[in-house]
Amino acid sequence: MEEPINSPVPLKSELTDDNSPPELPIILGVLLKSELTDNNSPTEPPISKTPEVVKNSRESLTSTCSLLEPSVSSEPAAAPESSSPELNKDEIKQQDFTKQLPPQKKYSEKITSIKDPNWKKRFGQIMGDAIRTTSSINHHELRIKNIVDYLSNFGVETLKDLFKPPPDCKDAKLSSEYRAKGDYYYTMAIRKSNDKKNLNYLEDAHKNYTMSIAYAPINSIELSLGQASRSAVLFHAKLYADCCDDIDRSIDNGCPDELRAKLLLRKAMCYQILTPDDKINIKKQFDQVYNWIYKMDDNIAVNFRKIVDKQIDIDPADKSKFPIWNYANNIPKLNKISNSKINGLIDDVKLKFTDDFGRHIVAGKDIKPGEIIGVIEPYAKVHFPSMRYKFCCHCGVQTWSSIPCNSCPTIIFCSTECHDAAQAEYHNLECPVFQSMRTIGLKNELFLVARTVAKAIKDAGDINDYQKHLDDAKINTDPLDKSFTNETFNSKKFSNIYNFLGHPLDSQLKITIYAYPILLAYFYVTMTDNFCKRYSVNLTNLKHDPKFLSLIILTQNIMQLINKNSITMMTYCDGDKRAIIHGLYPAINFFNQSSTPSMVSSLQSDKLVLTVIQPIKKGRRIFFNCEQHNSMAIKSEQKNDFLDKYYLAKESMIDNDSSTLSTLEKSTVNGNISAKMIDKLADIKNKLENIIWLVEHFEQTDGNVPDISDIIKDANELIKKTTSRGKNGNEFLIDIFNTLERFYQSYNSPCVKLSG
Template sequence: MQGLPDKQSVKKLHVLITSRMFSASRNKKDDLFKYKLACEELSKFINEVNFESKIAKKSVELRENGNDYFKKNELDKAFEMYTMSMAYAPTKSVELSMAYANRSAVLFKANWFADCLVDIEHALELDYPENLKAKLFLRKANCLQAICPKRRGPINEALDETRQWMKKMDKKNQLAIEQLLKKQKTTKTTTEKTVCYKFDADVVPEKLKSENPALPGLSSAVELQYSKKYGRHLIATRDIKPSEVLAVQEPYINIVKQDLRYKYCWHCVKQTWSNIPCDDCAEVIYCSASCRDKAKLAYHDVECYVLSRILASGIISNFIFPLRIAIKALKEANNSFDILEQNRLKVDAEKDPLTKGFIDGKFDPQKFSSVYSLSHNPHTDKNFEILCLAGSSITAYFLAKKIPAFEKSLKDEKLLKTDDKFISLIGFIDKIVSITRNNLLQVQAPDKYEDIKDTSSAVVIPFSFMNHSCIKMVTFKRQSEKLVLTAVCPIEKGEQIFDNYMSQFFIHTKKQRVEMLSHSNFICDCEACIKDWPTYTDSLNPFLVNTLKPDLREVFHLIMNSTFVMYETVCKNNEIMLFKKEINKVAKVVENYYSLFGANSSDSVTALKLLMMAVFMSQRHFVHLK
């Protein structure tokens, strides 16, 4: 293994560690023994792997793929290929300028003119070929004319630049540009379609009526309690009405789904079009230089190095979550592994299960002690356990290269084998894997073509205090970089506030719910399970709308019609549909029906679903270019 120069060596290392750990597992060895086995294999891997994150050849290949999609008018795929080409292009290279320029053509065709202008400027700031600049300046003029045709000054400047750079083109292309210039002069607007803008659902943010002083970001309508049966859980301190905001919380970590890494900003986790790459790796993109700088300061200066290597190893992408948490914990400990270990031991030593992780009487959702205090269960699947241990070992190995305390050990095979701190680091990563597995929240966005799009995975610490019930009581949505928790049914004072993890009584039968929850070794004893409530899978069937009660039929049409208009608003203009009136109207129906018929009625379930839909729709949507 020693000295292998490419990414294949990392994959081989993963296979070797996994194989040895499976053998140790069959011999019933404990975790510490397995960690030491991992150290033995890692010690053979002392030499650095030669990683080239920025590869010009790869960038060109991706750009050519984008060209093929663009010719077929598959704008979303073309956009993704050009963005990946940008990510792989060496810094300040011709390849980078070409990726920006080609992507600007996609944005222009999709009528995203403001973003198109940004990409054009990025391309022109770099070493963009002179014989192609006339095309870019003409595109710039067309964008400016589409956005504000009355501002002739900037438009004429772009047209003058077009004529100037035409001289660098061959005769054939000069004639083509001349024809386009004549057409541009006689056309009042460059497109018959409406100019597209980014929809911003965060203009009027949700706010808490009052905040719980011990639980920042949570409403004073809830408090934290503890019992042996439920662990830490949230209780209503007063009666709560449907649609009331219970939390406005920034996640401790929020990480973009792997298939959206080239469509969402790695830091603020917002969909982005005129994005920019990381200067050092090809794995992520940012919506702006500001987000790139914030990410680098907070975690990506370390993460950048490790991320490429763990992704190349073939281990599951879930290790990005413990990696981010470990880096944030190290930053909080002033990059000292010894201080980090002290912080861990302090949390582990706390006796009171209710206040575990508290600092000065508060549960700070942005502190490592809070996330480290969350509940976690040991792996129940042995095969998955071994894969996690192997992944933890590789993640720890590359992370250690960025921690001064391991500098000597990583240069000496014998030292690494016996380094107790390194063994402790592997165990630390492995524990965070368990914590994130238990506490990850899937963040979703409305999608016109797929209904729901999984966009990111987050750890929102206070949300982890809600236990499962098949009777849903809350829902959440994105608001800028925070998540908003909203009640969707009446909650009485003293009642525990439950969320729904996977099984809902009105969708799944009791038998189905038992099967779904068995994978988590969980037996639900909610009222729906004990009394075996019926399902209501047809409650939003439009063909049955005339069978609904008049007030329910009214809000059904209101929400369905607003949902359709909402998608058009997102795609074509920037009119703010706050959805607040619609949410309040359906919330009153929910409250009334729960009072009259309880949670277990077809009408109550229909009203509940409509309220959940309204809250979900009142956030940023996933937007397609096509």
């Protein structure tokens, strides 16, 4: 049993004569073992206010935002968790807003001060009035100028007048409060370690310690203590390598001398499990512990030395480790020649153009089910709020010993390499913008818009150059490879994906397509250093600034691009399917759409793995069904919107006869499906369902997921036999295809929950 933060004495269990190591070394904590009884449960420390009040605050804020809701997919409602909800800083700081709201004013009234929770509704009403007032202006840039002028005339002289509290930024007090809450959950995790009904405690402790680290100012004692505390959770969860990483960072960030020996003991115990045969290195680790014992209080040091003396000779019996999803094994390397036209696809598929179907992908050879034809990376992506502290912002892998952004509190990375790459590609530009966006509670889809804006500007080099950058890409007018770079589609270049902008805006976006871009452009020109100098915050001056107007237009285009082309990826979290990533995957739009797809995608980190599920003859189109990324199937009345979304100009492009089924229906061969074939399909289904269960509940496994190659080989043999049965085999063949479709759609890298 381990003792939670700053305890003055060691635990009794650590001074026994048993040769087994304690469950945990001494860690940072607040309670002694004697206090961890059922009659004296620790009380969860609040963070500024109770979850119930925070919930009410959230509801009062979101209820006023209907006029500014974008018509893009949002995260499905999550099942209620057993622990208290995550508390965001904007929710904490707004605690006094719900006590006494000012009376609602009509949108036509002049706004002298709108620092209250109703600003979204008022701003939306003013925007609606501004759009109606300027509806007769056909010149787009002139209309934007007039809308901005309309805002300033109604008292919104500076958009900073709108925002209270200040931007969501580092906060030592919040960091300490989240760490105290982590202490509570960690203590409960130890006390109820054998209670299966309370497995969320360790997960909640890790989340709150991670948030404490994220909110801690750079190089602060709060940052060091947060990392030290989280290392205890990681040790308890058997994530020993991550535990060592947190210990090293805690020490580097100025861990107090009197706690350093405790951390080094924990690290030495990790090495006893990670490298049990490297006795020399283990001894070096324990030598460091002895070197720091003298910094401890004399009374504590005597007992602590006894623990170290005993631990150094122990060979831990349990060397098991927490299962970690192997992204390297599950993100396939495309062994075949890369596609000459589209990065991420194999050369066995070809890009074609016809007047009927536009640009589309066809098979360059016969392709069997189970073959991977591509691994596609996003141009830009953001994680949903519930996943923000679990996954690396840049590469998308789940991370346990994450490192935070040095400036904002809601972005984490798995390594310094990802941190530095993200800063160079987009985050140093978007960082202050994200802070203000979170403060005012903008929706997750708009963070994808803001990130794409940052990447587009970085790609062009400067906001002044982006239009020239796009114009250069339009020189090539060949319908097959227009906007390509050197006749190749590069999904990492904004000029390449800009061509997917496509159709005019839908009427329901008229308010949002002006309101949000004006807000985001305002944040970028007044809060970032990319524009050479900080711009005037005065809207009257900004409406004449060409960079500001150019940035609004760019943001409008990107918002439309994302509304038409982004997809939401799902994954399993504790057995439930949850939204994880909202991303812009432009290459997927080269595939025509069908309700009977011949290819599906699965998510590994932030990459889409494209797998064929039906036999495809050479020259046939390859179909994808983006409904798999929607929470609901496309209804008949939505079909025109669906066609427009994927740039399908003709009704025939929704091809329900795209698969082998069309051939079977014309076949004159008759036959029956044998009982042996039915049993074989049942066996395939059972094996695939077992694999999906292992993925869904990955933390309960030993970290190994069975290889599926033999199962897919059996499925192909069954498809071949079924095809020979002709029309009588149609229903059975559909069952096989549906089985493969459900499997690959579910074979995503999971969101693994800590348990212990």
